[in-house]
Amino acid sequence: MTATTEATGARRTAPSRPRTAWSPREKSNLTKGLLFISPWIVGTLAFVVFPIIYSVAISLTKYSGMQSPQWLGLGNYTRMFKDPVMWTSIYNTLFYSGWAVPIGLIVALLLALAMNRNVREVAFYRTALYIPSLAPIFALSFIFIVLVNPGTGIANQIISLFGGEQRDFLGEPTTAKLVIVAMAQLGAGNAALIFLAGLNNIPQTLYEAARIDGASAFQSFTRITLPLLTPAILFNLITGISGGLQVFTQAYIMTRGGPNNGTLFYMLYLYRNAFSYANLGYASALAILLFLAGVVLALLVYQVSRRFVNYEISA
Amino acid sequence: MTTHTEVPVSGQRGAGPVATRREGQARKLWDKIAVRIFLVAMSAIFLLPLYWMFATSLKSNEELGITPPTLIPESWKWSNYVDAFQAFPFATYFGNSFLITILSVIGSVISNVIVAYGFSCIEWRGRDKVFYLVLATLFIPFPIAIIPTFDLFAWLGWINTYLPLVVPHFLASAFFIFLLRQFLLQVPREHLDAARIDGANEWQILWRVVFPMARPAVAAVAIFTAVGSWNDFLGPLLYLQDETKQTLAIGIQSFRTSHDIQFNLLMAASLMILLPLLILFFAAQKYFIRGITLGSFK
Numbered sequence: 001m002t003a004t005t006e007a008t009g010a011r012r013t014a015p016s017r018p019r020t021a022w023s024p025r026e027k028s029n030l031t032k033g034l035l036f037i038s039p040w041i042v043g044t045l046a047f048v049v050f051p052i053i054y055s056v057a058i059s060l061t062k063y064s065g066m067q068s069p070q071w072l073g074l075g076n077y078t079r080m081f082k083d084p085v086m087w088t089s090i091y092n093t094l095f096y097s098g099w100a101v102p103i104g105l106i107v108a109l110l111l112a113l114a115m116n117r118n119v120r121e122v123a124f125y126r127t128a129l130y131i132p133s134l135a136p137i138f139a140l141s142f143i144f145i146v147l148v149n150p151g152t153g154i155a156n157q158i159i160s161l162f163g164g165e166q167r168d169f170l171g172e173p174t175t176a177k178l179v180i181v182a183m184a185q186l187g188a189g190n191a192a193l194i195f196l197a198g199l200n201n202i203p204q205t206l207y208e209a210a211r212i213d214g215a216s217a218f219q220s221f222t223r224i225t226l227p228l229l230t231p232a233i234l235f236n237l238i239t240g241i242s243g244g245l246q247v248f249t250q251a252y253i254m255t256r257g258g259p260n261n262g263t264l265f266y267m268l269y270l271y272r273n274a275f276s277y278a279n280l281g282y283a284s285a286l287a288i289l290l291f292l293a294g295v296v297l298a299l300l301v302y303q304v305s306r307r308f309v310n311y312e313i314s315a
Numbered sequence: 316m317t318t319h320t321e322v323p324v325s326g327q328r329g330a331g332p333v334a335t336r337r338e339g340q341a342r343k344l345w346d347k348i349a350v351r352i353f354l355v356a357m358s359a360i361f362l363l364p365l366y367w368m369f370a371t372s373l374k375s376n377e378e379l380g381i382t383p384p385t386l387i388p389e390s391w392k393w394s395n396y397v398d399a400f401q402a403f404p405f406a407t408y409f410g411n412s413f414l415i416t417i418l419s420v421i422g423s424v425i426s427n428v429i430v431a432y433g434f435s436c437i438e439w440r441g442r443d444k445v446f447y448l449v450l451a452t453l454f455i456p457f458p459i460a461i462i463p464t465f466d467l468f469a470w471l472g473w474i475n476t477y478l479p480l481v482v483p484h485f486l487a488s489a490f491f492i493f494l495l496r497q498f499l500l501q502v503p504r505e506h507l508d509a510a511r512i513d514g515a516n517e518w519q520i521l522w523r524v525v526f527p528m529a530r531p532a533v534a535a536v537a538i539f540t541a542v543g544s545w546n547d548f549l550g551p552l553l554y555l556q557d558e559t560k561q562t563l564a565i566g567i568q569s570f571r572t573s574h575d576i577q578f579n580l581l582m583a584a585s586l587m588i589l590l591p592l593l594i595l596f597f598a599a600q601k602y603f604i605r606g607i608t609l610g611s612f613k
Binding site for chain 1: 350351353361362367379380381383426429430432434438440445452458459462463464465488492521542545548564567581585586589592593603604608
């Protein structure tokens with residue numbers, strides 16, 4: 001510890017030192033740093049690196065979990081592309097994400113814009129809108145079974161009030177998916193709070209300046225609010241899409257993938273292959289495809305964010 | 316502003332200010348009313364499912380069959396809660412869920428604080444590059460890990476124990492590292508240097524200087540881990556087989572299949588599961604809000 005005072009003094013001149021030289025202090029800091037992040041290193045090796053390698057290996061075999069794996073080569077992958085059920089599950093998942101994510105963003109943004117309007121009792125709305133996000137999905141699924149129940153469900157009561165015909169929403173593939181889309185909106189409170197924080201970060205002076213320049217409210221929104229909200233939009237978009245691609249519990253509980261595979265989402269199909277049909281090889285191939293989709297998506301997001309996302313103002 | 320919007324025509328100027336101000340105030344008032352109507356309506360929609368859960372949980376079996384359904388239970392049958400409590404091993408499952416949640420929170424707080432300290436308060440070469448790797452892992456879809464980790468835990472003989480549900484929390488998580496790092500970077504460097512000059516080692520600085528300052532962020536990590544662990548569905552579904560070891564999330568499913576669904580009891584049980592989270596939320600609301608917003612900005 002005798003070197004500390006010297007070192008703090010020397011730190012300012014540090015940049016002049018050639019980059020390749022390692023002072024004892026730097027070496028000791030590196031050791032300390034690696035020691036502190038070692039739980040993450042172990043976790044990443046166990047739950048990221050190992051799974052990727054293992055999944056690739058298993059996906060090239062026929063493996064039931066009981067007997068040792070048999071080499072199949074690319075068999076699982078060629079089978080995948082000829083498997084109509086997989087395409088159904090992809091369609092269902094994209095249908096779900098394609099509706100749930102954009103609607104979710106718009107609902108959350110509207111809620112945040114409204115809460116940002118200096119209403120005094122904003123804390124009440126914040127609480128009311130956030131509470132459904134706390135509820136476990138299985139509990140929300142139960143209540144939605146009740147709400148859309150043909151006959152006694154409140155959704156059908158409202159429909160017959162307007163003279164419509166009663167429907168068994170969970171009994172038809174498309175409406176069953178739409179029920180799950182609607183259910184997802186109850187989680188919008190979380191995204192709305194993120195938008196609200198983003199809105200609070202936008203300096204009021206910008207709006208004042210725009211008003212003096214004669215900008216309309218709509219122009220202020222498209223030229224100031226939206227561009228400066230892009231980090232929050234990006235964040236909510238990423239969480240939305242990755243959640244959308246992994247939708248599982250709702251279908252597992254409410255419809256068990258039915259009717260007629262109408263809510264058989266990709267994750268549910270993967271789960272069944274792995275744990276109901278004991279097709280671990282095939283399920284791993286499905287997981288690899290999802291992984292690749294995630295990587296492509298990440299690269300896409302990275303490109304988009306470099307171009308459109310504005311990090312200058314948000315702290 | 317690249318637009319060259321015309322300034323309001325000068326002819327109006329003479330009479331303008333008074334009229335526009337009054338108009339402006341009227342519009343502002345109308346604005347506030349419209350915003351409130353929207354927010355109240357949305358709050359009602361968001362709370363309706365939970366209200367319906369509560370109302371259903373208090374109805375008798377006969378009342379459940381009535382069409383149209385009663386909006387407010389005719390007779391408040393609180394005994395449904397007692398029945399739900401006895402219809403499946405609620406107390407055992409509650410205890411199991413509680414134990415798993417507490418251990419997960421402890422693991423998550425300790426590991427994430429340590430790792431985030433390594434990524435923010437110690438200067439080491441390559442640190443920020445490694446941190447990009449942490450961010451990159453955020454994008455990896457978690458399903459890829461399901462089968463491999465299942466086999467891994469099977470080899471370790473951990474199936475049907477709580478270890479697969481708890482141990483991963485002791486190995487930090489990318490999102491929480493990110494969230495805590497954001498916060499720890501704001502701790503003034505002078506505090507750290509002062510402690511180092513006083514002869515404290517990094518471990519002591521972490522727990523005595525940095526940890527107390529980072530309490531709001533730590534609270535957010537603890538809360539989110541608790542909610543995630545308490546509500547976890549897939550984990551217990553995969554790893555717990557003995558009925559006596561089940562958590563509430565899975566236990567309530569067996570309740571649903573073994574009794575031909577009694578929705579009033581199911582709702583009562585669901586609400587009892589939700590209740591601890593509601594208590595946690597109201598007790599720590601500001602940490603919730605802070606945590607949600609802390610993680611979203613770079």
